[in-house]
Amino acid sequence: AAPSAWWVxxxxxxxxxxxxxxxxxxxxxxxxxxxxxxxxxxxxxxxxVSNSGPSLGILLGGLFLAVADPRAGYLVAGLAVxxxxxxxxxxxxxxxxxVAAAAAARKGDSDAGTE
Numbered sequence: 829a830a831p832s833a834w835w836v837x838x839x840x841x842x843x844x845x846x847x848x849x850x851x852x853x854x855x856x857x858x859x860x861x862x863x864x865x866x867x868x869x870x871x872x873x874x875x876x877v878s879n880s881g882p883s884l885g886i887l888l889g890g891l892f893l894a895v896a897d898p899r900a901g902y903l904v905a906g907l908a909v910x911x912x913x914x915x916x917x918x919x920x921x922x923x924x925x926x927v928a929a930a931a932a933a934r935k936g937d938s939d940a941g942t943e
Contacts, residue, residue: 861923 854874862870892901
């Protein structure tokens with residue numbers, strides 16, 4: 829436990845920086861991997877999850893704490909994050925690099941022009 833509430837402020841600040849970096853990376857990934865004609869739907873889904881997730885988390889967390897210890901809640905939440913991270917990382921890595929694909933496409937275009 830922190831000796832006072834002032835100990836929380838630097839971590840809120842760092843969390844805000846992390847949220848900003850995460851949001852930027854998420855938007856870049858969506859713009860990179862989602863076809864242009866599906867981006868509106870993808871950003872709408874992202875907005876729905878981003879806005880409903882915290883409310884749902886508070887509700888589920890309250891229900892969980894009614895029957896379990898807070899430490900168990902952190903353990904369950906941490907494991908859920910690791911499982912989600914593994915799933916997402918596997919999917920993203922399977923997609924391949926858009927930079928490599930773009931470079932190959934440019935090389936193919938430049939080869940076609942020399943014939």
